[in-house]
Amino acid sequence: EAGVAQSPRYKIIEKRQSVAFWCNPISGHATLYWYQQILGQGPKLLIQFQNNGVVDDSQLPKDRFSAERLKGVDSTLKIQPAKLEDSAVYLCASSFGRTSGPYNEQFFGPGTRLTVL
Amino acid sequence: AQSVTQPDIHITVSEGASLELRCNYSYGATPYLFWYVQSPGQGLQLLLKYFSGDTLVQGIKGFEAEFKRSQSSFNLRKPSVHWSDAAEYFCAVIYGNKLVFGAGTILRVKS
Numbered sequence: 001e002a003g004v005a006q007s008p009r010y011k012i013i014e015k016r017q018s019v020a021f022w023c024n025p026i027s028g029h030a031t032l033y034w035y036q037q038i039l040g041q042g043p044k045l046l047i048q049f050q051n052n053g054v055v056d057d058s059q060l061p062k063d064r065f066s067a068e069r070l071k072g073v074d075s076t077l078k079i080q081p082a083k084l085e086d087s088a089v090y091l092c093a094s095s096f097g098r099t100s101g102p103y104n105e106q107f108f109g110p111g112t113r114l115t116v117l
Numbered sequence: 118a119q120s121v122t123q124p125d126i127h128i129t130v131s132e133g134a135s136l137e138l139r140c141n142y143s144y145g146a147t148p149y150l151f152w153y154v155q156s157p158g159q160g161l162q163l164l165l166k167y168f169s170g171d172t173l174v175q176g177i178k179g180f181e182a183e184f185k186r187s188q189s190s191f192n193l194r195k196p197s198v199h200w201s202d203a204a205e206y207f208c209a210v211i212y213g214n215k216l217v218f219g220a221g222t223i224l225r226v227k228s
Contacts, residue, residue: 042207042218108160
């Protein structure tokens with residue numbers, strides 16, 4: 001079974017530029033998550049989709065971050081404009097079921113490491 | 118505030134020695150608890166989880182964890198560490214509908 005795919009793996013941009021990350025979840029997984037992992041911290045949930053609808057985006061900085069999951073499969077996370085504090089690893093995860101419960105394991109991709117100069 | 122604390126940022130153990138990584142949580146009800154491992158350049162992998170029943174949970178790669186309600190802890194253990202266990206380990210808890218992670222513990226294994 002193929003895992004969660006993410007691209008690019010690394011990205012370096014200057015502040016105020018825009019950037020986009022792509023995620024392809026495991027086939028058949030209804031729920032997709034984007035996490036931000038700042039150096040020295042654990043991953044923090046940014047947004048959760050169920051199929052192509054947003055379940056939770058309470059921790060997404062909506063003035064500069066946006067995400068979409070067209071057709072309920074692939075997803076794109078965008079930052080525009082980027083700030084220095086956005087430097088982090090952006091992780092995508094997917095799960096078969098609808099919620100973050102104990103029976104619904106999340107499978108993580110390798111992440112995209114973003115450096116904002 | 119609800120939180121997950123991993124007190125040790127770095128731990129170094131000798132290959133073949135035993136390991137214990139600490140995790141404490143703050144949560145009123147019975148928590149759903151997880152341990153993940155993250156190797157360099159790879160995504161997070163679930164080692165084990167606890168949500169009810171026996172408080173000693175067995176996981177993959179020879180790891181186990183024990184839930185202690187009285188201490189609000191869920192420490193990860195392994196009796197004999199291998200060099201390939203060098204990685205970062207995250208404790209996590211389900212709060213509401215979110216998976217909330219601790220800051221992680223980096224494990225170094227010396228030969």
